[in-house]
Amino acid sequence: MNRSLAPIGSLLAAAALTLVPLTGACADESAASIWALGSQVILAQSTPQVGDRAVATSDPGLQRFLTRVGAHISYQPGQQYIVVTRADHRSILFTIGEKTLRFDGVDQDAPFVVREHDGAAWLPFFALAEALDFTPVSTGSSIVLQPQLTSIDLQPDHGRSLLILHAAVPTHPQLVRATAAETIIRLPGLGTHLPMQHFVDAPGLRAIDLAVTGNPRNPTTTLTLYTTLHSRLGLLGTPDPDGVVLAVAPAHVALGAPPLGGAKFAATTALAVSRAHTQNLPFAPLPERGIEADATPSPLPTPPPVASLPTLLPAAVSNGSSLDVPVVNDIHEMPDKEAYLIHLSVAGQPTFSWHLLGDGRFYVDLPGASLGIPPREESVGDPRVVSLRLRANGTPDAPNVRLALTLRGTPLVALGTDPQGITIRVTTDHSVAAISPIGSGRIGVPIVAPVAVAAPSGSMPVADAAAFAPGTNPRLIVIDPGHGGSDSGAIGNGMMEKNLTLDIARRLRTLLVEHGWQVRMTRDSDVDVYRPDDSAHDELQARCDVANRLGARLFISIHINSFTTSELTGTTTYYYKPQDATFARIIQSRLIADLGTDNDGVRRENFYVVRHTTMPSILVETAFISNPSDADRLRTPAFRQHVAQAISEGVTTYTGGAPSTVLSAPLLPAPDATPTPSDGDDLLP
DSSP, X not given: OOTTOXXXXXXXXXXXXXXXXXXXXXXXXXXSEEEETTEEEOOSSEEEETTEEEEETTOHHHHHHHHHTTOEEEOOTTOSEEEEEOTTSOEEEEETTOSEEEETTEEXXXXXXXXXXXXXXXXXXXXXXXXXXXXXXXXSSEXXXXXXXXXXEEEEETTEEEEEEXXXXXXXXXXXXXXXXXXXXXXXXXXXOSOSEEEEEXXXXXXXXXXXEEOSSSEEEEEEEEEOTTOEEEEEOOSOTTEEEXXXXXXXXXXXXXXXXXXXXXXXXXXXXXHHHHHSOOOOOOOBTTBOTTOOOOOOOOOSSSSOOOOOBOOOOOTTOOOOXXXXXXXEEEEOSSEEEEEEEEESOOEEEEEEOTTSEEEEEEETOEEOSOOXXXXXXXXXXXXXXXXXXXXXXXXXXXXXXXXXXXXXXXXXXXXXXXXXXXXXXXXXXXXXXXXXXETTSOOOSOOEEEOOSOSSOGGGOTTOOSOSOTTEEEEEEXXXXXXXXXXXXXXXXXXXXXXXXXHHHHHHHXXXXXXXXXXXXXXXXXXXXXXXHHHHHHHHHHHHHHTOSEEEEEEEEOOSSSOOOOEEEEEOSGXXXXXXXXXXXXXXXXXXOXXXXXXXXOOHHHHSOSSOEEEEEEEETTXXXXXXXXXXXXXXXXXHHHHHHHHHHHHTSSTTSOOOOOOOOOOOXXXXXOSOOOOOO
C-alpha cells in the first residue's frame, strides 16, 4: 500500500481474522460443501476441527483454490515454516507446532496448532481463506468463501481526490447513476465488512456510503459517492488487478481520466438506467484536455500477471426496471478421462461466435451479454487444456463476454447448446469430425452437426517458431512507445507513462539514426496506434503489425513500471521467444551499467507485443513511476537520455555494429526466472 495514502476513518485497519461462526452441520461434519468463486472446493485431505477445518498442504483442492485466487504455497517436509504468498505479494506465515499465523507482520490466533503428518503440514483452511480476504459464510448445508472489498484509501492528488479500492479478486465496477450530487457504483461479486458510512473532507467529495445486497454466493457491494456541486468522476487504470482507482475532481480541476456520466454516456446506457434518469440527467462534466465532455468511459488496459484490469461494464439496472439483457450467470467445469467439459450458463438467448486461432487458442464470444459472476482466470491441470479465462471485454455501448481456452496438444473442441447455455467439450477423440475454425450460433438452437473444431498441431504460439527470420529489412528498427492517446498508462508522482515513453523513444530514435539505422515508431505523438478507445487486443496487435509488415530487424517496446505500493523500484527487460533472450540480456546489462537503478533482472513473460512480433523483440520497464526515488529520476531529461543511450549501446553490441551486419552478441548470464510486477502490457490470449 502506498505510504502517501490518507486513511478514511478506520478503512485502513487490517481486517481481523475472525471466522464467521460455523454452526450445525457445517461446524463438525465433513458433509458441508465449500464454494468459492462459483465452483466447489473439494478438499480430499482434510478433517473437521473446532471452528475450522484442517487441510494438508499437499491437498489438490487447496492447491487449486490458491491458484484461482493468485496465491502460492511454499513448504517442504521437515521445514518449520509454511509460507503462502498472496497475489499482492504479501505473505501469510504458519509455523509448525504453533497456534498462530502471521500476516502483515502481526501474529493472529489460529484455531488449532499447525502439525506435520505424512510429509505434509496441516493448516486451518478457513483461517487461511480469511487471510486471503475471503470470509467463510455458513448457509446451512454449505460454506461460501465470499470475496471481500477490503479497503478504501483516499489520496489527495493535485487538487483532486483518488479513491483506491482493494478487493480479494479482480474488481469490475458498474455505474448505476451519476447526478450532480451523487454517483452510485456497484461492485458485483464482493461483500465487505467495512463501516457503512464515512464523512470526508476532500476535493470534490463530501461522504461515502456502502451497502451490501444479494446472497452469500452472489453478493454486491454498492458504493455511493456524495460529491460537491459539478464535481466529476473518472475511472483510472491501475496495475493492481484486484483494485479500482476512481478520480474525483471539482469543476475547476483537471480530472485526468475519462469521465463517467455526460450526455453520450446517458444515451448509451438507456437500456440499463430508467428513462427518468437518462432523459433528465443533470450530470454534465466539463471538457477535459484530450477528452470530450460526453466521452463514453473506456475499457482499461490489462496488466500482468493476471489477465484483466478493472473494466467498466454495462450499467446495472436501477429503480426496478426489468430488461431482457443476456447474463452469463455460472460456469461449471467437469473434467474426466475422456473429455474436459465446460458448461456456461446464460440467462437469455443471445447469439454467440467461436474462433480457433492459429496458436492453440479457442474462444467463444457472447455479444450483448454481461457477466453476472466474478471473472475467472486460472491454469487448468488437464492434459487437454492449459488455461481458462472468463471475462467481460466489451464497452458500455457494446458489451461482450468471452470464454477463452488455451489448448494443449491437438485436441478437438465440440460445441453444443441448450436453453440454459453452451456446453464445450475438449477431447482427444479424433474420430470427431472437424469443421471451420470460425462459426456462430444461438443459445437454445442446436448447432448443425458436425460440431467440432480441430485444434492446430502444437500448442506453442506461432511467434515461438525458431524459423522466424530477424526481418526482411536488416536496417530497420521499430520502437514502440508504450500506451498513448486514450490510454495514459501508469500515473504517479505527477507524471503519465505515455508521455515519458514517447520522450524516451524519440531520444532513442535520434541516437539510432545517427548510427545509420532506419527507425519507425509505432506512434510519434499522443495517439492510439489502432484507434481511440479500442480494445487492448486491437491496440497491441496494431503495434505488432507495424513491425511485422515492415520486416523490421528489431522491435523495442518502452514502458514505465508501476505498482500499488511505493516500495518497488528498479529496471527490468522482458522477452518471450527463447531466441530473444540474448537481446534482452544485453540491453538489461547496458541499462543497469548506465542508469544506477536496481537490477530487477531479465524476465521471460507472455507480453503480447514480444510474443506476436516475428523479429527479436524486447519490452523495457525503465523504472517505477510509483516509487519516489525512481520517479525523481524519470522526471529529469538527463535520466531519460541515459535510458535511450543505454538501449542504443545495447543494440550496437547485439548487432555487432553496422546495421547490415549479421546478428552476433556475447553470452551473458541466464535470465532470472523470478517474476516481478509490471505496469500493464497485458497477457492477452
